[in-house]
Every structure is written in C-alpha cells, then in structure tokens.
Amino acid sequence: MDWEGRFSPYGMRAGGAETRAFLRLVAQPGIVSFAGGIPDARMFPSALIADAHRQILEDPKRAAAALQYSQSEGYAPLREWIAGYMRNKGVACGIGNILITNGSQQGLYIAGRLLLGEGDIVLTERPTYLGLLHAFAGNNPNYGPLAALAEPAPCGAKLAYAMPDFANPTGNSFSLAERHAVLAGAQAHDVVLLEDAAYTDLRYSGAPLPSLLALDIQNTGRIEKSCVIYCGTFSKTVIPGLRAGWVVAASPVIQKMGLLKQASDFHTAALTQMVLADVAARLPQSHVAMLCETYGARLTTMLDALGAHMPAGVSWTKPDGGMFVWATLPDCVDAGALLKDAIAEGIAFVPGESFFPDKGIKNVMRLNFTACEPATIRDGIARLSGLIAKTLT
C-alpha cells in the first residue's frame, strides 16, 4: 500500500519531529546539554517508589486491583489526595473535579480535543510551550497573542493558554496583577483559560502566587463557575517516567474529558496511580525543598555564568523557578546555525524559533539548568559564550 496521501488532515498535521531531535541531543555522551527539559534522575525518590511498588504488589488484594482494568476518571484515593493538595492552594474542589491523565500533556491534549474546532482561535504568549503546540496541532487552530485579552476589541478566541509560573520556555511568571488581568480579560471576552501548572512547585525565590484557578474561584464563588481548566503533574516534583498528571475543572468539563480519556486509552495504569497515592502521602516536604535548593543553586550558577561570560548584546530572563532561562542574542545571530557549531564544541541548547505558534524569531535560545551539575553549567556557559562572541566578531 502506498501511504502517501492516505493520512487525514488531522494526521498530516502531527508535529513534534523537532522535540525528538532535541531529546536525542540530551542523550549524547560527551555533550553538555542545556537542551532537555528534564529533571535530574539522581534526585528521584526511587527508594520510596520502589517500596510503594513492593507493598502494593505483595498484598494480593491490592495487587489484583493494581493490575486489573480500572476507572477512566482515575483511582479515587489519588484523586482525593490531589483534591486536598489543590485545596491547600486555595482551590476548593472535590474528586468530581479531578481527572487523572498520563502527565499534564494528556490533559492539554484532551482539553484541545474537547474545546477546539478547526480554525478556532487560541491565545498564547509568544513564545509558548512547544508541547502545547504539538497537542493542538491536529485541531489546526489559529493563534493570537494572550495580550488580546486586555484589548477592548472582541478577540473571538475560544481558549487562552497560560503557564503563570516559570513558563516553558522563558522562565517568566505572571505577577498577581497580571493574573487578575488575564482573568478579567477571559471573563470580558468569554474565553476558556487553560492553566498549565507544570513548574509551580519548583520555586527558588519570591513568594508563591495563587493560581488562575484559585483566583477565579475567589472571583466567581465556586469551581463550578470557573472558566479555568487547570493541568497539574507529578513529573517535575516526583518523577516524570510514570506519566501521571491531573486536570482540575468544573465537573461538566471533567465528565466530558473523562469520556475522551476513556475513548483514547481507557485509564492511566492503576498500579501507577496506587503507587503515586502512596508516594504523595509519604513524600516528605523536604523532598521538594531539596529539589528547590539544588535546582535553585544551578539557576544561580547559570545566571552568574551568563553575566560573567556572555558578550554585550546578549540578554536573558531571571526566573524565580522552573527549569529554563531564555536568552536573546543580537538580531544578526541565528540560534539554529549556532547550534551546529555548538554541538561540534560539545554543547547543546534548543533554538527558540520553534516555541512560537507562528513565524518565530531566530535569535533566541532556551537553556535548561536542571539536568547538569553547577561545574558543568559554568564550563558549558563559558564555552557557549565564547562561541557567540566569536560569531559576533
């Protein structure tokens, strides 16, 4: 069979080849990689995870439930734990407001399937999260700027996407005033807000700010009236490899997303959910504190190294958390071309162009600081800076 021309318009739009190329960069030995977006495996709570697996699988009754088919909405005790976690963050909700997904990526994907028709307008920051662009690619949306919410003119958007804390790829966060403004804009324009909280708990400086969902519940009185669909994940603070995240929203949204989840893969593995319910309950607060201390020191190292070595004309963000610094090079530098030279020197990063929903700019790069030790970061940034300086001469 000749497959050419046989894929649907939806299938043809499937993107993501770039992501794979970048992930391969991470994996190459001898490369100092600022390209990934992954946590440091040395800080996984592996012993706790191993113990939770052991306890569940050695108990015949729990093992039978863990290995059997289960419910699409998710394992009730895990949803209870998440509801409690969300309540601690000012989100009054019950388990009817929680859907378990395969990482927050599946939450974004299903939200797109639920809400977007062909050509609908989606508002995002520019740049925005590449995984969101991939999740939505099949729906073929048109993209507009998040700032359209602040305009009086009707924006016609169906959905606005935001990562208010330490966004991927910039590391930038919304101030409290900006959060209120986004909510007011969403209300004025009657737009659904898709909030991505992937990095929220990785805060290294400054005081935590309420989520858009928490603020919207303050404004509207209860979650059932909120316009926010919130996607959370265990990937950054516990481990990514088990692929577990969650969606919090008004119950009609959760019910519909649950049906879409069922249609796409029935449910997230029951064992995974039982393990995470155990681990989440037993993981000491000190675990996230340890992550923040370690990653925060790496961020400081990266910012210091950038300040010490980057030539004039290069600027970068100063995040309060997350995993990324976003650097802007002089207009004349094409980060894609620079990457080829950098790889020859044993350094990798992600050129920023692919993070734009429409035509991007070429003189930007995303730098991850969580996967390398401080000494490696210092060395890598010094060499990368030297390369950029050479390009500018």
Added chain:
Amino acid sequence: MDWEGRFSPYGMRAGGAETRAFLRLVAQPGIVSFAGGIPDARMFPSALIADAHRQILEDPKRAAAALQYSQSEGYAPLREWIAGYMRNKGVACGIGNILITNGSQQGLYIAGRLLLGEGDIVLTERPTYLGLLHAFAGNNPNYGPLAALAEPAPCGAKLAYAMPDFANPTGNSFSLAERHAVLAGAQAHDVVLLEDAAYTDLRYSGAPLPSLLALDIQNTGRIEKSCVIYCGTFSKTVIPGLRAGWVVAASPVIQKMGLLKQASDFHTAALTQMVLADVAARLPQSHVAMLCETYGARLTTMLDALGAHMPAGVSWTKPDGGMFVWATLPDCVDAGALLKDAIAEGIAFVPGESFFPDKGIKNVMRLNFTACEPATIRDGIARLSGLIAKTLT
C-alpha cells in the same frame, strides 16, 4: 462559566457512558456478572510482575531510566521482544515497525486520528467492538458493512476494522478463506485494514490461523507494502492494568502514529515497558496454556449451561476462544428491559444493541465467561435462562 454549547463537535461526540454503566455492574457485590470484559485477576502473574519491578527499581541505573522521560516510540528492548513475537507469528518486521501504546485501545484511537477525516466511511462487522466505536466517535465516520469489501461496486471506504480471532462481542472468528477474502477486498477497494488481535492468544480449540498482517505480508512480499495496521496487547495474556499494547505496521505509519502518540501523552510509562520486557521474556509458555485451560473450561461450562437451560428460540455462538458468547433471543425480547429484571435477580450482562455502529437490534446480549468460576456460571446461566423463559410465557 456556562459550559453548555462550548464543546467542539469532536468533544460533543465523546461517547462511552454505556461502558461505564456496564463496568459498574461488574463491580457490584452479590451480582453474578457476565457483563465485564475482563480477565480473572486470580490468574495474573503477580509474583513475576512484583519481582520485575523490584529488580528494576533496586538497580540505580535502571531505576533512573525507568522513572525518567523516555521515547515516544517505546522502550527498544520491549519493541525488540514484540518484533520477535510477531516474527514467530509469520510477521517479518523490525522495531521500526513497532509502536508501544497504552493498551490496544490507544492504537485504535491513534489509527483513527491518523486516517479518518470527518464523514469518512469505515467498514465493520455488525455488531462490532464498542471501544472501537468510542475511539472513532470524535472523527464522526459513516459506517458500512465489512461485507462491502466482497462486492464489486466501489465502497468508498477509507478503513475497514476487523477482529479476526474470537471477536468482541460475538466470539466469532474468520476462517482462512474469509481472511484471504478480506485482504483481496481491501486490495480491490484500496482500503486500509485495522486488525485488532486483542484475543488471538486466548484459543481453547481449533488450530491457530495467520493474522491478516501475516497473510498480507505473504501476498505483498514485505510489511512495508502491507495495508494492515495491527493492534496487539498485553491486557489479555499478561495483565490489563498496566495499559500496554502495541501497533505493528509499515514504518511510515509507525512514524506518524509515533508523532500523534507524542502529542497526546509523550510516551507510555518507561517503568511499565521495562517491566513488561522482563515479564514477557520470563513468562513461561505454560502461563498462557493455563489461562486457556481455565477459560476454556469456563466457556465449555457456559455453552453446556446454555444448552441445558435456555428456552427454545434462543441461540448463541460457539467460540473457539476469547472472552464472550453472543446470544440471540426471540425477536420480541428487549435485552435492555431484561437486564433490569436480571439485575433485580443478581445477574448482569451487556445488552447487545450498543455494539452496533448504527441502529442495532434489541434481542441480543453479550455474555462474558472469563471472570466467574464454573459453578457461578452454571448457576447464573440457569437463573438467566429461567428469567428469559418467564419473559416468553
């Protein structure tokens, strides 16, 4: 926010509420349930699964890989194992022909996303697998009969779906001649074949027959020329709860499906895949033999009980494997109405109407025989038969 009217046409079509209602029937204590489609948890190889988890999670290097982000196509050693398993079944393929999915359901879902545009024609048997109808619901296909492949008139179909071995819900299988005829029809009409092999290894009588994919490779010379997309799963022969299955197809299909998999949830949990690679390699052949002996005895019990107790005018299929018997009642009996009375008597089954892609018939029921002990099956069928006899008087 008022969610009414805010969902996309795709989202509005999300189905599956029936499935949940049936799953709830399975779970009720005191109910003899023929409603589920689940294996018996007492036969899970739990000790082996526990041991594989322990070995992986106690090895720091393997644990780090198991809990970290991974590749969308799947864990290479698991794909290698599957490629070997498929080669043993006459499917010459390499790991570039294998994609790991969250159960075969995700394979069906992604194949639908890849191939179907709005209103495209899909051919199926009538009745067909309910999960397929849910997986495809968002794409809003039009359904035609699989028999259209045998007609000389152009059928205009994009895709034909078939479960050649012990189909859900009927238990029926295709003969070798029927398999050849389906392939010839697919070639004549230029239609993609989506083959669902969920139950293939659960054979209790008769000799195994080659898959559509194996026959098509015989016909066309190599998998890259085949029109078949094959979905397999570990759910029936190992355990369903870890949600792991696979797709085998020509490499351009696997590449595109891999991108769609990445967009929807990045990858299937790495730990799950490493565990299944271990378990698949270590699971003795006697495990599937034991499943077949146990389930085969239950099937015999059910067929014997149906023969002994069902009133005249009721007929049923005599499967060689799988999990289901399909019973046809006299025209005047509505299985949906019967179910209400049956539940009052402590017996559950699935009315057959929802397994039809279009208007179904009401006098049919699906009976699962894998989840109950023989004595329970005998008792349940006797009482169900009595209820039907009462309805007919």
